[in-house]
Amino acid sequence: MKALVYDGVETLIFRDVPDAIAAPDQELVRIASSGICGSDMHAYLGHDDRRPAPLILGHEAAGTIIGGARDGERVTINPLVGCGTCQYCTSGRENLCPERKIISMPPREGAFAELVAMRPENLVTVPDHVPFDKAALAEPLAVSWHSVRLGLAALDPGASRSALVLGGGAIGVAAALALKAQGLDDVVIAEPNETRRLFVENQCLISSVPAGTGQFGMVVDAVGYASTRDIASSLTEPGGVIVHIGLGEDLGGLDIRRMTLQEITFIGTYTYTPKDFRDTCAAIFDGRLGPLDWTEQRSLSDGADAFADLRAGRVAAPKIILHP
Structure with missing residues (x-):
């Protein structure tokens, strides 16, 4: 598959990488839209030790499940994964889990790619009337x-x-x-x-x-x-x-x-609970958060230029959405 790979400080390369493979307890999602987050920019600038190169960044994403019982289902991705057993996870506060992980941090590759594997409980179904570019905003909106x-x-x-x-x-x-x-x-x-x-x-x-x-x-x-x-x-x-x-x-x-x-x-405050993520998705789907038409769209192959433009302050839109 093609991916935008962070190879070092202010260095992103669009290249072939091995396909993402879903484990037995995961779904495989073909990414349609993936937003650039401030944390992606921190990594790009070499300011985030949690994201060492080489690494596929990106965690604000939506797309379509391929294969399995949910094949063809349109989804947006909650990229946070808790341990599932600590007091925070069992009380619905997975955002405070000491072992929480997020795609785009090792060992999980991110969503600036054609494919991502994710456990099914982290996938929220997107109605047909909601474009993927809006659905990909669920993660930052949930924050x-x-x-x-x-x-x-x-x-x-x-x-x-x-x-x-x-x-x-x-x-x-x-x-x-x-x-x-x-x-x-x-x-x-x-x-x-x-x-x-x-x-x-x-x-x-x-x-x-x-x-x-x-x-x-x-x-x-x-x-x-x-x-x-x-x-x-x-x-x-x-x-x-x-x-x-x-x-x-x-x-x-x-x-x-x-x-x-x-x-x-x-x-x-940092990230969100699973309920906050679902509530945000509902607000997106029923229009309570407005038209959400304030994004700029670019190809994933042009992702390096998008980061450079953000770095230089040349982007007016609050969010750039990349399309694989």
Whole structure:
């Protein structure tokens, strides 16, 4: 099969690799659409020791099962695999499993390829009316759906029902859509890149500003740098919530004194539960997350150029979808 292989820092090669083979407890999926994630970019830049070269990246994918009883079924892939036996897995919190794995991390190859093997419980059926490009957004949308659910549950009743999202990339846009779908209408995205900001406003129909000002009941940091954490801890209302999804850098930024005195809740959140993934899929399928037409499509064979364009800031769309 053909695959886009990460061979070293800022080096991706489209080449032949051995076909993926499904184990007896797995299904084989022919990939139709696969999105580029920020974590793929971290690996591409050599910033992720968990993803050593050579490796097939990619974990946001949808396609068709080939072979077996479900042959021909259209599916989207939940790429997280827990151990199934720990206290987190047995309580439905597989995202906290100490042994959790994800495709695109050894020993599991990723979805920037023609074929991927995945266990059946990680495959959600996609209705015929939903294009694969939308179905492939289930994974990043689920990340934001999960984070918003946690944030709303922690929001003080006295805080306003308003939200600022820091970052107009895919996770930031997804957070804004999830906030609206879960009942929060007063949502604005802060995005310094003018091209991206105009795209968010015109294509995603979400209010956006160059930088955040004012006070908000919830601030979602979809970037994760010290500078954005500083903004989050200064713009969150007393009794409000900071929801931290971004993984930009590890340290700095939070005003712990203000957060303590104003009883501001900080929630670090990573990935999603299986229920969050299924709920997100349902919201995609019934249109609650909007048209989801803010992606850019490219061929998997042009994937190296897509990464280079993202690296150089030449892409306005929040998400690039690759087609094998």
